[in-house]
Amino acid sequence: MSETIGALKPVKDEYDVTGWCRNPESLSIENVEKLRESIDRISRENRPEVVYEQGTNVVRAVHGCHLFDETSAKLVRLPLLVELAEALVGEPVYVYQFKVNLKQPYEGAAWPWHQDYTFWRHEDGMTDDRAVNIAILLDDTHEGNGPLRVLPGTHRLGLIEAAEDRSRSGDWRKHVSANLEYTVADADAERLEKEYGRELVVGAAGSIFAFHPSIVHSSSSNTSPDRRALLLVTYNAVSNAPGSSPRPEFLVSRDTRPVVPAEDNFL
Ligand code: SIN
Numbered sequence: 364m365s366e367t368i369g370a371l372k373p374v375k376d377e378y379d380v381t382g383w384c385r386n387p388e389s390l391s392i393e394n395v396e397k398l399r400e401s402i403d404r405i406s407r408e409n410r411p412e413v414v415y416e417q418g419t420n421v422v423r424a425v426h427g428c429h430l431f432d433e434t435s436a437k438l439v440r441l442p443l444l445v446e447l448a449e450a451l452v453g454e455p456v457y458v459y460q461f462k463v464n465l466k467q468p469y470e471g472a473a474w475p476w477h478q479d480y481t482f483w484r485h486e487d488g489m490t491d492d493r494a495v496n497i498a499i500l501l502d503d504t505h506e507g508n509g510p511l512r513v514l515p516g517t518h519r520l521g522l523i524e525a526a527e528d529r530s531r532s533g534d535w536r537k538h539v540s541a542n543l544e545y546t547v548a549d550a551d552a553e554r555l556e557k558e559y560g561r562e563l564v565v566g567a568a569g570s571i572f573a574f575h576p577s578i579v580h581s582s583s584s585n586t587s588p589d590r591r592a593l594l595l596v597t598y599n600a601v602s603n604a605p606g607s608s609p610r611p612e613f614l615v616s617r618d619t620r621p622v623v624p625a626e627d628n629f630l
Pocket residue numbers: 464474479509510511580581582593595
């Protein structure tokens with residue numbers, strides 16, 4: 364067992380049981396500031412990767428930044444993230460998806476209960492959930508600014524699908540809006556929450572978490588004056604790459620070569 368994998372064993376053990384975990388090490392504040400600058404600049408650009416809250420000019424998310432922004436491209440190669448992803452997935456990984464969900468003060472809308480793997484299976488043809496979401500808090504995140512909420516242990520239940528959500532619209536905008544295409548019905552989530560409990564993904568800017576593709580999760584609207592930017596890099600096992608997806612490359616990376624880690628953890 365390599366030194367890094369050995370050091371991450373307690374994190375992996377927790378992740379295997381609960382479907383989520385916090386990484387002991389955070390991203391430096393210098394790195395966080397560099398990322399914020401990039402994301403703020405991209406948010407002002409007129410490009411398809413920028414998604415707005417429905418019917419507004421409020422930026423909800425930016426996608427696929429690792430494909431065109433140097434800082435984001437470097438981020439996905441940081442040893443801190445690649446080693447964590449490889450330890451949790453247990454195989455060499457590539458970047459499947461990159462996004463920053465920006466819950467603007469008072470404006471950021473909720474994400475209904477869902478499992479990410481439903482989208483990847485039905486839309487992209489991913490045959491197994493051997494992938495992991497690495498989540499980085501770009502802003503201090505607390506109960507009031509719409510943190511991610513996870514139901515620990517639900518990743519072991521497989522896909523829980525509401526029958527009425529099974530038809531496909533073929534519209535990728537329904538995978539990034541508050542009106543999600545595939546959801547876990549509120550009544551099911553309520554029942555699961557009673558059985559499994561609920562945890563909030565909160566902490567200081569720079570905190571790093573991981574959560575499983577099949578864990579049931581959601582987040583509420585931002586009712587506070589504080590922005591909540593959540594950066595998500597999904598790493599998929601190289602051996603789990605789907606054939607082809609009808610979705611744009613900024614939602615599903617086509618380059619399935621294993622990530623080559625950078626020399627250090629500086630952006
Ligand atoms: C959120 O940004 O709160 C939701 C993220 C996700 O569902 O992956």
